[in-house]
Structure formats: C-alpha cells, structure tokens
Amino acid sequence: MADPPFDRDAFSRRLTTRRLGHRLIVRAEVESTNDRAWDALAGGSPEGTVVVADAQTRGRGRAGRLWHHAPGLSLALSVALHPGCDARAIGTLPLVAGLALSEALERLGARVRLKWPNDLLIGDRKVSGILCESRRRAGGGDAVVIGVGVNVAQEAADFPPEISNLATSLALEGVDATREQVAAEFLNSLEPLVLEHAGGGRDRLLARWSGRADFWGHPVTLHTPAGIVTGVARALDLEGALVVTLASGIETTVLAGDLENPGTAGGTR
16 A cells, blocks of 8 residues: 655655755656656746655656656655756766765665666665756756656565566665655755765765766676667766776777666666
8 A cells, every 4th residue: 555645744854955855846646756846947946946746657767768656655756956067067967866865875774886877776676766857047057857766665566567676665675764754865965965066076976976886897788879888887987977998998988878787787767
C-alpha cells in the first residue's frame, strides 16, 4: 500500500536551507515535476521553488527515456535555480546534484556510489537518477530545473519486470527513510554546493564527485550518440565530460552517453 501524501510539516522540520524548498508545491499527481517547476518559474515563483508529486504519470529521463515512479513509494522532486555561473559551467550541475544526493543518502544510512553521468547506485543496482534542464530567461541569464527520482520505499514486487533486476530502493537496502527526509536532506546538501559551484568551485566539486565513483582505471563501454566507445575511464574534465583512454593509447573525451562498467547496471534518468 502506498504511503500517505507528502507531509509538508515533516519536510519543513528537517529543512535547514536559507532559500531552497521554502516555496514548496505539492501535488497529488502531475505529468512531470520538471514541467510543473518550469510553469512555476514562468508564473513568478522564486528561485529555490520545489515541486513534489505523489504520482508522476509522464516523468522523463535523460535522452527522452521514461522514469518509472511508484506513487507514494518513490520521491519525485524538482527544484528551480538561477545559477550565477558561466553558461558553460551549467553542464556540470547534474554532477553537483548527484554529489549532493549521494551525501544526503549517506547521512540517512545508505552506502551509495556515483555512475557517470547522473545515476546513483547501491551495490550494482540503481536507486536514483537525475535530470537537469536549462533554459534562457526572458530577462537574460539562465534558469535550471534539477529533477531527481529516488526509490525510497519500494519492495521488489513494486518494480516492473523489465527493471526488477536493475533497480533497488532504500527500503530494500535496509535504510529506514521517508520521502520527506530524503527531500529535505537533498536540498540541505544541494544549497551550499550550488553556491560553491557559482563561486568558482567547480573543479573542487568535480574532484569530490570523482572520489565517490569507483570505475576509474577500469575498462568501460559507453553508448554515445556517435556510437560505442570502449576504453579505460581516466578522469572528468572541467566540463564534466568523461576522459577515456582507447586501446590505441589515444585519449578521447565523451560529452554524453550511457556508461557500462564492471559492477554497474541500470538506465539513466
């Protein structure tokens, strides 16, 4: 049975931010929390506005994929930002969001690892995905919506057969947490990281992200828009792209793609 609707009071009691999450929009059902966050910005809602939905009927992932959402059991959250950084640095915000979420889940008792570019894993299974979207604001500058999906309270039977061997939840991993706790802790982690990112700390944040990934020095296969790339994962560059050494010894930089590597599985949000 699904959990009760999202509890605003429980969320607010856990929140320690100065900006993020103080304007909270909760809906029983939406097509996409990202779309609802864009609507909120267009309607004059302030930066830091957060949208949470108990049910999401057309949640989308990176590259147009659908994101499975279990009503009342998983967290679907989107937060709207006006990042004060160079437009070229916006591409690293998904990594910053992944770093924030990994720190948040660890505070709640989960042991997670990061998979480039936007997945969080527990063991070999996916527990969360992230989708960032950016648009030019009418008055100049850029706006960004960060969407996260976190499997919180699902049991094995709650996942569709096609992903049942690829996905996990906090509950399945023995972590007793609520959607409200996950949401608040994510925002508590995200706010200082976004400020550091805007203040020129991108290289430090990418180094912290890299420290939470375990595929460095290992053979990887990447499915990219231009085809399959195989090699050894070496590092992130300053744009958040993955540097890979090919069998020929030449280094190449992959800007976007799906990563396969030892011990990882699952799709991307």
